[in-house]
Amino acid sequence: MPARLALLDSRPALSDLDGTTLEHWAETNGQPRYRARQLYSALHRRYVQSLDEVTELPVALRSALVQDYRVRTLETRVHLRSSDRSEKVLFGLADGQTVETVLIRGRNAGGTRRNTVCVSSQVGCPAGCTFCATGLSGFGRNLTGSEIADQVIYFAHQLALEGDRVTNVVYMGMGEPLLNVGAVSASVERLTDAKGINLGRRSITISTVGIVPQLRRFSEWAGQTNLAVSLHAPNDELRSRLVPYNRHFPIADLIAAVRDYTDETRRRVSFEYVLLHGVNDSMEIGRGLVALLKPFGGYAHVNLIPWNPFRDGHFVRSEGPDADAFAGLLRAGGLRATIRYSRGLDISAACGQLRERRSG
Ligand code: SF4
Incomplete structure (x- = not known):
């Protein structure tokens, strides 16, 4: 502790x-x-x-x-604005620790505005994923429900001044949400409160590396909230190298829990897959991914995310033709797959990078 x-x-x-x-x-x-x-x-x-x-x-x-009283649980330390209009804030907490939050502006398929806030659920992260700046920086503590919700409220305030609003929230910043379920659940209640910001649960997505016992209770406490699973590899040997928690909850157990979830809820699950050149982007590994996820049919969607380099990160970003070929293989195998290039690279918008930069 x-x-x-x-x-x-x-x-x-x-x-x-x-x-x-x-x-x-x-x-x-x-x-x-x-x-x-x-x-x-x-x-x-x-x-x-x-x-x-x-x-x-x-x-x-x-x-x-x-x-x-303070008004909020967070104070703004740094606020960066990207040339692509995404924004990143480093917040200070009452005990002097810091967390990061990102606002990503985009458009839905129909052209309506989409303002997504990517929140942190912990200071640092105990999951230790080897491709992640936050994972390599260690674990500080769990955030409280208000510390999570106030990250969204900060951007809701800013957007309201622009005549706009937060449309989506993703728990994909620092931390593993399913290792802090009480606070994450409290923050979802706060964000969906009809007397408050009143977001719909379906506009909120919680991402996990697969803490299987909590995942098996996901629909109980998260209701209609969307589930995203950080997969990153289709076999245990490779996944344990990238996502050390895989040693506690191997792929077979993870996939069984997600299958039970989709069978029970009939809701689609996103599988997040960071593309690391020469590590997890070969055609052979792609075929393994197809075999693993094909049984989900239309209930699985793969988000391919070219890796964002950071200081002390020892991988090479897989992008362009490599990423296209990998996505093409998944699609030819019957999976739904999208390549998502990260926004705000000029402001270190990927998880943990601003905090890392400020501490170095
Ligand atoms: S990728 Fe997510 S779960 Fe893994 S170490 Fe980074 S913040 Fe934690």
Whole structure:
């Protein structure tokens, strides 16, 4: 268990408090209850980041609040904007640790705007995937539900100022969400709260390397939330080298759990596959992938992600014709496959890179 750092800011965060607690605070401070409702609405429907924005509260009340509370669980350390309009923020937590969050702007097939926030669920990551900057940096601690939800709220606030909104959330930043199920589940509840940001569960995707016991209960606690599985190799020998957790939960167990999930829910699963040149992108390995996933029929979709280089990363990115040939082989084998080039390479937008860069 990692040692907990001393709190740099010991004030509780208002975003961490539910409506009942805020009403209790109002009563004990001689305020009418509707002040609590005003504050709750400002926090969760207007996504305020500062009490200066809550102008419906008297100035004296805001000053009193600021003595006792932070507004959010996160403070912005670095905010980078890419030439492709993706953005990345390094957030500081109350104990001085840092996490990264990315906003990816795009369009749906129909042309409507799609603003996806990629959140972290842990400080660092215990999974230790060998191609991942976060995995190589070790594990700090689990995030709380509010620390996860506040990453989304930060960008919801910014987009609201632009007349836009968050449309999707993916748990694909730092951390393995299924090793922090309590907080991840709490954050999903917060993000789907009808009195708050009110996202649909189907617009949220949780990605896992395959922590099989938690995966087997996924539909119980995640409901209609989408599932993505970080596969990266079709055989145990190679996958254990890339994703060390495979030694705990080998491919046969993982695939059996995902099959039971698709049989039960009739929902499609994304399989994430980082393309590493000369490691997992050969035609032979591609045929192995087809054999492994073909039984899923239309319930499997493979996302091929050319690897993003980082300092101390010892792989070569597979892209262009190599990536096209691999995708073509999967499609010829009957799988649905898409190549997803990462956005924001000029701002180190892939998982763990900004934090790594700031610490080096
Ligand atoms: S790829 Fe994901 S699960 Fe693997 S080490 Fe990186 S953050 Fe953790």
